[in-house]
Amino acid sequence: VIDHPSPDNLPSAARVNGDRLWSRLMDMAEIGATQAGGSNRQALSDDDQAGRELFLEWATSAGCHATTDKVGNLFVTRPGRSNDDPPVVLGSHLDTQPTGGRFDGVYGVLGALEVVESLNDRNIETPVPLQIAVWTNEEGSRFPVSMMGSAVWAGSLDLAEVLCLRDTEGISVGTELDRLGWVGEAPFGHPMAAYIELHIEQGPILEASSDPIGVVTGVQGLRWYTISFAGSPAHAGPTPMDVRQDPARALASALQSIYGVAADHGPWARATPAQFRSFPVSPNTVPAEISFSLDLRHPDSQTLDSMDRAVTAVVSEAARTHQCGSAITVDNYSAPVDFDAGLVSMIEAAANGCGFPNQRIVSGAGHDACYVATKAPTAMIFVPCENGLSHNEAESISALDAQRGADVLLGTALKVFDELA
Numbered sequence: 001v002i003d004h005p006s007p008d009n010l011p012s013a014a015r016v017n018g019d020r021l022w023s024r025l026m027d028m029a030e031i032g033a034t035q036a037g038g039s040n041r042q043a044l045s046d047d048d049q050a051g052r053e054l055f056l057e058w059a060t061s062a063g064c065h066a067t068t069d070k071v072g073n074l075f076v077t078r079p080g081r082s083n084d085d086p087p088v089v090l091g092s093h094l095d096t097q098p099t100g101g102r103f104d105g106v107y108g109v110l111g112a113l114e115v116v117e118s119l120n121d122r123n124i125e126t127p128v129p130l131q132i133a134v135w136t137n138e139e140g141s142r143f144p145v146s147m148m149g150s151a152v153w154a155g156s157l158d159l160a161e162v163l164c165l166r167d168t169e170g171i172s173v174g175t176e177l178d179r180l181g182w183v184g185e186a187p188f189g190h191p192m193a194a195y196i197e198l199h200i201e202q203g204p205i206l207e208a209s210s211d212p213i214g215v216v217t218g219v220q221g222l223r224w225y226t227i228s229f230a231g232s233p234a235h236a237g238p239t240p241m242d243v244r245q246d247p248a249r250a251l252a253s254a255l256q257s258i259y260g261v262a263a264d265h266g267p268w269a270r271a272t273p274a275q276f277r278s279f280p281v282s283p284n285t286v287p288a289e290i291s292f293s294l295d296l297r298h299p300d301s302q303t304l305d306s307m308d309r310a311v312t313a314v315v316s317e318a319a320r321t322h323q324c325g326s327a328i329t330v331d332n333y334s335a336p337v338d339f340d341a342g343l344v345s346m347i348e349a350a351a352n353g354c355g356f357p358n359q360r361i362v363s364g365a366g367h368d369a370c371y372v373a374t375k376a377p378t379a380m381i382f383v384p385c386e387n388g389l390s391h392n393e394a395e396s397i398s399a400l401d402a403q404r405g406a407d408v409l410l411g412t413a414l415k416v417f418d419e420l421a
C-alpha cells in the first residue's frame with residue numbers, strides 16, 4: 001500500500017482514467033435516454049432509481065459501502081485509515097430535468113467515482129474516508145423545490161414539509177421515498193472534512209476563454225420580484241396621448257432604467273425581466289395593469305442589496321413620471337455564497353499542477369454545494385460546456401475536458417488528504 005503520494009511529487013500519477021469515466025457517462029445516459037440525445041431521470045422516478053442502482057453496482061465493485069438518510073440522500077464511502085474522522089466528500093446529483101442533458105450533476109457523481117477508482121488503481125490509502133454524496137432532487141422539476149436533499153441535510157428545509165411536496169399527479173416525496181426504499185438512518189448534517197463538487201459550467205465563459213478549468217469562488221445571490229404598474233383603462237382611439245395613465249409607458253421607462261441598474265453594477269450583475277402580463281387582454285384598450293417578474297443576481301450581497309434599492313427607486317420613479325401606481329413584491333431571496341478560500345486555492349493549485357489553464361469564476365446557477373457550504377468547507381470545479389448549453393438535451397462536453405475536470409478533482413482531494421494526514 002502506497003501512503004497517499006502527493007500529486008506534486010507524482011504529477012503523472014495524479015490522473016484519472018478518462019476512457020472509463022466517459023464510457024460510464026455514456027452508460028448512465030442510456031437510462032431515461034430521450035429521442036434528442038438527452039436524459040430524463042426526474043427525481044424519485046423509476047429511472048432515477050435505475051440510475052442509482054447502476055451507480056451503486058460500480059461503487060460496490062470499487063469497495064464502497066452505501067447509506068442513505070431520511071430524505072434519500074445517498075452516501076457511498078471508501079474507507080480510510082481512520083474511519084472515525086470526518087470524510088472528504090465529493091458529489092453532485094443523478095436526477096435530471098425532463099428534457100435534461102447527459103452531464104448536469106451526473107458528471108460530478110461519476111467524476112467522484114472516478115477518483116475512488118483512481119485511488120484503488122494505485123492502492124492509495126487515505127488518512128480518512130472518501131465519500132461520494134448523491135443528493136436527492138437537485139433539479140426541482142418534478143417536485144418543486146430545487147436542491148431539496150442538500151437543503152434538508154443542511155437543516156435549511158424542514159423534512160416534514162418536504163415529505164408532503166407533491167408532483168403534478170399528486171404523488172408525494174414521502175410516498176416515493178418509501179416506495180423506492182430510499183429512507184435510511186444516516187444523520188443529517190454529518191461532519192465533512194471538505195466537500196468538492198465537480199460540475200459543468202452551464203454558461204459560456206470558460207468556452208469563450210478556452211480555459212478547461214473554472215475554479216469556482218462562490219455562487220451568485222438572487223432576488224425574484226413581481227412588479228406591477230396600475231393605470232386607467234381607456235379607449236385606444238378617442239383618448240389623447242397626454243391624458244392617459246398608461247402602465248405600458250411606466251413599464252417602458254422602468255425597463256430602460258432596470259437595464260441601467262445592471263450596467264451600473266458591473267460585469268457580474270444580472271437583471272432579467274420576464275413573464276409580462278397585461279390586463280385587460282385587449283388590443284384597443286389602454287391597459288389597466290401590467291405586471292412582470294424580475295430576476296436580479298450578483299455574487300456580492302452588498303452589491304445585490306444596492307441593486308435592490310436602485311430597482312425599487314426606478315420603479316416608483318417610472319410610476320410617478322407616468323401618473324401610475326406601482327407595487328413590488330419579493331418572491332424569493334437566496335443569499336450569495338462564498339466558497340472556502342483555502343479549498344479554492346487548493347483547486348487552483350491542483351489545476352496548475354496538472355498544467356491546465358484555469359480561471360476563477362462565479363457560478364450563476366444554484367448547486368447542492370450552496371447548502372453544503374453552510375456546514376462544511378466547500379468549493380466547486382467547473383468544466384466548459386458546448387455553447388454554454390445546459391438544461392437542454394443537446395448539453396455537451398468534450399471527453400478531454402471531462403477527464404481534465406476529474407483530474408483536478410483527484411488532485412484536489414489528494415491535497416486535502418495530505419493536509420489531514
Ligand SMILES: [Zn+2]
Nearest residue numbers: 093104105138
Ligand atoms: Zn446540476
